[in-house]
Structures are given as C-alpha cells and as structure tokens.
Amino acid sequence: xxGVTQTPKHLITATGQRVTLRCSPRSGDxxxxxxxxxxxxxxxxxxxxxxxxxxxxxxILERFSAxxxxxxxxxxxxxxxxxxxxxxxxxxxxASSGRASNGELFFGEGSRLTVL
Amino acid sequence: xxxxxxxxxxxxxxxGKTATLxxxxxxxSPAYLQWYRQDPGRGPVFLLLIRENEKEKRKxxxxxxxxxxxxxxxxxITASQPADSATYLCALGSTGGFKTIFGAGTRLFVKx
Numbered sequence: 001x002x003g004v005t006q007t008p009k010h011l012i013t014a015t016g017q018r019v020t021l022r023c024s025p026r027s028g029d030x031x032x033x034x035x036x037x038x039x040x041x042x043x044x045x046x047x048x049x050x051x052x053x054x055x056x057x058x059x060i061l062e063r064f065s066a067x068x069x070x071x072x073x074x075x076x077x078x079x080x081x082x083x084x085x086x087x088x089x090x091x092x093x094x095a096s097s098g099r100a101s102n103g104e105l106f107f108g109e110g111s112r113l114t115v116l
Numbered sequence: 117x118x119x120x121x122x123x124x125x126x127x128x129x130x131x132g133k134t135a136t137l138x139x140x141x142x143x144x145s146p147a148y149l150q151w152y153r154q155d156p157g158r159g160p161v162f163l164l165l166i167r168e169n170e171k172e173k174r175k176x177x178x179x180x181x182x183x184x185x186x187x188x189x190x191x192x193i194t195a196s197q198p199a200d201s202a203t204y205l206c207a208l209g210s211t212g213g214f215k216t217i218f219g220a221g222t223r224l225f226v227k228x
Contacts, residue, residue, distance in 0.1 A: 107159030
C-alpha cells in the first residue's frame with residue numbers, strides 16, 4: 001500500500017460528459033502529480049501541484065483541469081469527454097519540498113475511465 | 117523536446133539469468149534517474165534512484181548504471197525469477213522532483 005488513495009477506481013461515462021477524479025496523497029507529502037496511461041502507452045505527465053500551487057504542466061488538454069486543496073488532496077476534472085480520453089489516470093505524491101529531494105513518487109492504484 | 121526511449125519489444129529470459137534493460141534519453145539534463153516496476157492494472161512502484169553524479173547503484177538483486185555522457189541508464193536484475201515478470205519504467209527528474217517524466221517501459225518475462 002503506497003498510502004496514496006484514488007477514487008473512484010472505475011468510472012464509465014458517455015462522450016460529452018464531465019467527471020472528477022480525486023486523489024489523497026500520502027500523509028505529509030506536499031506534491032501531487034497526475035499522469036494518464038492509455039492502453040499500451042507510457043505514463044504521460046499531465047500536471048504537478050506543490051502545496052496548493054501549480055508547479056509544472058505537461059501535455060494536459062484544455063478540457064482538463066486540476067487543483068490542489070488546502071488539505072493537500074487533489075482533483076482532476078475532465079470535461080467534454082471523448083472516446084480517446086479512456087485511460088488509466090494515476091495520481092502520485094512525493095515529499096518534494098522544492099529543495100533537492102529523493103524524488104521518489106508514490107502512486108495510487110489509478111482510476112480507470114471508460115468513455116462510451 | 118525531451119524524449120526517453122526504452123526497448124519497446126518485450127524481453128524474454130530464462131530463470132536464473134541476468135536481465136538487462138536499457139533507457140536512453142535526449143534533450144534533458146536530469147538531476148536523477150529512477151526505475152519503477154509496474155504490474156498490469158496497478159500503479160508503478162519505485163525501485164531505485166541514481167543521481168547525476170553517481171555511476172552505479174545496487175539494491176539486493178538490482179543494479180543501475182548511469183552514464184550522463186551517453187545519456188543512458190542500464191538496469192540489471194540478477195538471478196531473475198518468474199516473479200520479476202513485469203513492465204519496468206525509466207523516469208527522469210529535475211532537482212526538486214518537478215515534472216518527472218517516464219519512458220514507455222519494457223515488458224520483462226522470466227520463464228521458469
């Protein structure tokens with residue numbers, strides 16, 4: 001158990017809909033990362049938050065948005081869903097504090113999104 | 117753009133042999149390189165980290181080398197076991213852990 005909790009584990013929805021994925025990081029971790037993994041694809045970095053602020057952005061679509069709340073949990077919002085958005089969405093956390101750190105990421109078990 | 121390349125073809129080896137996986141990268145000067153293991157449908161699990169000023173790191177049956185001139189890391193599993201069968205991901209990170217990016221992974225099959 002990594003200590004990172006993601007909900008829901010599975011989600012089936014229709015094209016055009018909007019969903020919210022939730023992530024609770026390990027206790028004490030300030031950084032949260034979101035990744036997308038499509039079938040047979042690698043982990044695509046979407047976005048990173050550190051202590052409530054956006055720190056780095058990757059290949060995140062404009063239809064997607066995220067935020068990190070004061071209690072450090074994070075949400076990834078996916079809107080106007082398309083078939084191609086079907087994927088595993090992983091959240092990871094780390095103890096990164098902005099200084100040189102171990103950089104080790106602790107991943108949740110993912111949220112599997114199916115868009116029909 | 118930054119790019120990480122790992123062998124896309126699966127690696128099949130016999131139990132007891134050493135598995136060697138390769139990670140090459142371009143357009144990046146990482147502060148560190150990490151290796152993760154991922155089982156089907158599960159989240160990746162951290163295995164090892166090696167920093168830019170280190171050449172080699174070992175942990176039990178695992179060994180990682182890091183050549184910043186060649187922009188390459190080799191990941192070795194000695195005395196491999198069927199339980200080592202999984203996908204292994206290479207990841208690069210900058211100081212502070214910002215924007216850690218991953219390769220597509222190499223699938224390893226260890227036959228008994």
